[in-house]
Amino acid sequence: MKRQLHLNLFIHSRGHHEASWRHPAASPLALTDIRYFQDLAQRAEAALFDSIFLADQLALGGDVAQAARSWLEPITTLAAIAVATSRIGMIATCSTTYTEPFNLARQFGSLDHISNGRIGWNIVTTWLATAADNYGDTGQVSHAERYARGEEYMTVVKALWDSWAEDAVIDDRAGGLYAKPDRIRPIDHKGKYYQVAGPLNMPRCPQGRPVLVQAGSSDTGRQFAARHAEAVFTAHMEKATAQAFYADLKRLVAAEGRAPGEVLILPGLSPMIGSTEAEAQRLTREVNELSDPEVGRKRLSGRFGGHDFSHLPLDRPLTPDDFPPPDSVEAARSRTEVIVGLVRREKPTLRQLLASLAGARGHFTVAGTPEQIADLIEDWFNDGAADGFNIMPPVLPAMLDAFSAEVIPLLQRRGLFRTSYEGRTLREHYGLAWPKSAFDQAAPQRTWQFTSSAGI
Numbered sequence: 001m002k003r004q005l006h007l008n009l010f011i012h013s014r015g016h017h018e019a020s021w022r023h024p025a026a027s028p029l030a031l032t033d034i035r036y037f038q039d040l041a042q043r044a045e046a047a048l049f050d051s052i053f054l055a056d057q058l059a060l061g062g063d064v065a066q067a068a069r070s071w072l073e074p075i076t077t078l079a080a081i082a083v084a085t086s087r088i089g090m091i092a093t094c095s096t097t098y099t100e101p102f103n104l105a106r107q108f109g110s111l112d113h114i115s116n117g118r119i120g121w122n123i124v125t126t127w128l129a130t131a132a133d134n135y136g137d138t139g140q141v142s143h144a145e146r147y148a149r150g151e152e153y154m155t156v157v158k159a160l161w162d163s164w165a166e167d168a169v170i171d172d173r174a175g176g177l178y179a180k181p182d183r184i185r186p187i188d189h190k191g192k193y194y195q196v197a198g199p200l201n202m203p204r205c206p207q208g209r210p211v212l213v214q215a216g217s218s219d220t221g222r223q224f225a226a227r228h229a230e231a232v233f234t235a236h237m238e239k240a241t242a243q244a245f246y247a248d249l250k251r252l253v254a255a256e257g258r259a260p261g262e263v264l265i266l267p268g269l270s271p272m273i274g275s276t277e278a279e280a281q282r283l284t285r286e287v288n289e290l291s292d293p294e295v296g297r298k299r300l301s302g303r304f305g306g307h308d309f310s311h312l313p314l315d316r317p318l319t320p321d322d323f324p325p326p327d328s329v330e331a332a333r334s335r336t337e338v339i340v341g342l343v344r345r346e347k348p349t350l351r352q353l354l355a356s357l358a359g360a361r362g363h364f365t366v367a368g369t370p371e372q373i374a375d376l377i378e379d380w381f382n383d384g385a386a387d388g389f390n391i392m393p394p395v396l397p398a399m400l401d402a403f404s405a406e407v408i409p410l411l412q413r414r415g416l417f418r419t420s421y422e423g424r425t426l427r428e429h430y431g432l433a434w435p436k437s438a439f440d441q442a443a444p445q446r447t448w449q450f451t452s453s454a455g456i
């Protein structure tokens with residue numbers, strides 16, 4: 001069969017353009033109304049998307065007065081979406097820096113059971129400096145330390161998800177045996193950052209483990225992805241950097257002893273779709289005119305770990321010297337490289353830079369006809385830049401509907417995208433292997449002892 005594209009719908013505010021929340025084509029529902037998220041997931045499922053994705057930030061942005069950027073907590077939101085859908089995969093973001101691994105393993109394990117195997121975890125270490133203020137007064141953990149903790153974290157959560165064999169539960173009511181204790185193991189983890197005895201207090205997930213997704217693109221982030229990720233979200237503003245990222249990550253994956261096909265690379269794509277190119281550009285201008293450059297300035301500051309850009313005039317061409325060097329930034333390092341790279345290449349004014357970031361925060365934005373969007377997708381897919389896309393509609397649901405109605409049929413006609421769901425789980429939609437249970441790989445070291453009864 002011809003290699004197939006994978007499409008994920010990234011749900012964010014009322015669309016990815018920062019002014020989308022004000023646009024007449026955006027949903028009338030409140031961003032705290034679960035029907036908004038359920039409805040989008042159902043639309044994406046009807047269009048046969050592989051998955052939907054919810055990002056997360058652990059602090060309120062300073063631009064809330066002019067930007068609709070409040071968040072429902074993603075894990076609870078996905079539970080509500082799970083019961084309103086039946087086939088589409090669902091990915092939630094959760095932080096390794098600010099969540100205990102035992103909690104996370106339970107929450108994602110539960111979601112995988114609730115959804116019958118449709119869950120993925122977007123592993124983040126949390127770049128946002130102000131998040132630290134909500135978790136004690138220790139200040140932001142450095143970039144290197146966040147990834148070092150993340151590494152140990154992955155050992156713990158994988159061991160917890162593997163702590164029950166697939167056949168541990170008997171549920172023999174007549175015989176009185178619920179589970180086989182010799183098929184459940186403690187993990188006895190004692191590391192630098194975590195001490196976790198295990199086992200997990202729930203049976204193995206339908207997918208073995210939730211699908212592991214990651215989105216860090218710095219050198220350390222890529223190494224981390226090469227070891228753990230099964231899908232990688234990434235932001236590029238041009239095809240050449242997406243190709244370089246794709247080649248580098250597949251090389252790192254192979255260096256870890258994994259097959260390059262075990263990791264899907266999904267760059268962000270934010271398409272404004274019109275029946276003519278002029279109409280698509282008019283729609284972009286319309287939403288750009290609703291945005292406020294001062295919101296963009298605050299966001300830019302957040303990206304650069306709180307750096308002060310308030311003195312920069314809006315209409316003078318920028319140079320890389322107007323920014324702190326990306327390797328000195330403890331926040332989202334790879335995205336700062338994307339931004340400084342754009343400044344070096346195109347020398348935009350601050351106003352122009354903020355307008356291009358307003359579209360999708362440093363992801364690829366395009367305005368065009370359905371054919372132009374389908375051509376671009378096919379080109380990146382066939383030219384070593386992507387295994388699929390993280391679709392980021394600038395206005396929701398209008399541009400999701402346009403994509404589903406106009407672009408997906410073109411991709412299907414070209415034999416690039418499914419015409420029905422074949423699998424039931426996210427792992428099957430993504431064409432990923434089943435993770436081997438630790439019980440299949442080695443003899444049990446120590447079986448679970450019933451030392452105490454934890455009644456409720």
Ligand SMILES: Cc1cc2nc3c(=O)[nH]c(=O)nc-3n(C[C@H](O)[C@H](O)[C@H](O)COP(=O)(O)O)c2cc1C
Binds near residue numbers: 124126234332
């Ligand atoms: C599509 C996409 C989605 C992301 N979602 C989140 C998120 O929800 N929360 C978060 O803290 N970081 C998120 N990130 C940021 C990355 O996880 C990562 O923290 C950031 O790129 C900094 O890591 P790096 O320095 O290794 O690049 C996202 C990145 C991308 C490309």
